[in-house]
Amino acid sequence: MAIEHVTLDREARPVGQVLRIKPGQENLEIQYTGLNWSRPAQVTFKYQMMGLDRDWVEAGTRRAAYYSHLPPGNYTFRVVADNGDGVWNMEGRSLQVTVLPPFYRTWWFATLLLVVVAGFVGLAWQVRVARLQRVHTAQLAFSRQLIASQENERKRIASELHDSLGQHLLVIKNRAALGERATHDHRAAREQFDEIAASASQAISEVREIAYNLRPVNLDRLGLTAVIDEMIEKVSSVSGIEFSTDLVPLDRVFTPDSEINIYRIIQESVSNIVKHSQATKANVELWRADGDLHILVRDNGRGFNSGPVMDKTGSPVARGLGLTGIAERVRMLGGMHSVASTPGYGTTLTIQVPLPSPAGAGEA
Structure with a gap:
């Protein structure tokens, strides 16, 4: 028996060489024949694409095998014939087939893709680290400003208590002492008490202002x-x-x-x-x-x-x-x-x- 013709996408290919199928080439047809001069119509065939077919494909008297969209890899096509009396010629004929992968399934493309992905991951990591550093720097700056603001606020409150409330309390104390001495002069005592009331009212207003700045009472x-x-x-x-x-x-x-x-x-x-x-x-x-x-x-x-x-x-x-x-x-x-x-x-x-x-x- 013999393999007579090989066509790939309806284009004839040499029979005696390794058949190389490039990406985009899809339809493979292999024609074979068996020699039996006395009863050629009774010759039956079976074939197998080793590496793809799990078992022999019973072809009967059909003298062609068809494959399409073969996955990338190396295969051996084998065909054997029965002479019509149930005796199989298991030596048969074979054809080496190599299906080339598309570029995106080659090892060099996978390596390149891995390098590119690793580069992007590294770049993303650097961007994230830089962003976290900027956020950390901003937080430190805010913390420093917040601490400085708190210190300034404490100084302001201390100054207000000392300069305003403290002065009013000192005036009240002095006026009270003067009023105590003027026990026989009701008019002078009344003036001191009026001053005490005015200073107390002003002190109360300023205390309310300080408290409002800390937390609004209302x-x-x-x-x-x-x-x-x-x-x-x-x-x-x-x-x-x-x-x-x-x-x-x-x-x-x-x-x-x-x-x-x-x-x-x-x-x-x-x-x-x-x-x-x-x-x-x-x-x-x-x-x-x-x-x-x-x-x-x-x-x-x-x-x-x-x-x-x-x-x-x-x-x-x-x-x-x-x-x-x-x-x-x-x-x-x-x-x-x-x-x-x-x-x-x-x-x-x-x-x-x-x-x-x-x-x-x-x-x-």
Whole structure:
């Protein structure tokens, strides 16, 4: 018997050589024949593509084998014939077939891909490390600013207690001593007592101011919304900036700790407008939407470049404790914030804070 013809995608290929199938070549046809001059029609065949077929394929009298989409690899095609009397010629004929893999399944491409992936992983790791270093640097800068701010606040409170409250108490003490000596002069004693009352009233006012700066007393009495509105009205009256407000009721929506954070965020935002914006108008809006509290603070002031500020090493530089403190409080509340500003066109601060579940609202 013999293998007569080999065609690959209907193109004849040499029979006596190793058949190489390139990527994209799909349809293989192998024609064979058996020699039996007396009864050629009774010759039957079976074939096997070793490495692909698990067993012999009974072809009967068909004299062709068909394969398509052979996987990459090395194969041996074998065909044997029966002479019609049940005697098989097991020596048969064979053909070596090599199916070449596409480039993306070759070892060199896998190696190249591994190198590229490793490069990307290394680059991503370096970017992440650099980002963590920048965040760490920013946190250290914020911590230093926070410590300095706390020290300055302690100095300010100590100075206020010494210079104002201490002086008033000293006046009260001296006036009381003078009044005690003027027991026979009722008019002089009355003047001393009036001075004592005036100094005491002024001392009480200043103590209230100091306490308000530490924590607004009315926050627990009147609620968050009223205290925010009161604070903005007070700032508007003394700053010359026309503030407008649109505040959704927020009383007992948040926990006390969250309430003071929200109050400080708005207070610091308003304070930044007064200190830096040179604005004539500003507005503060609070509303609820999609399970979040939205805060908007906007002014028509001089604005600034809101892009990140970097030092010579490429590390972020904090703009000041105001915006940094706002960002830290928003982070503590699990929210997000953004600052949009352009020189000459004012500044807009937007904040989004998740509302607590009803079960946890207003709990201490």
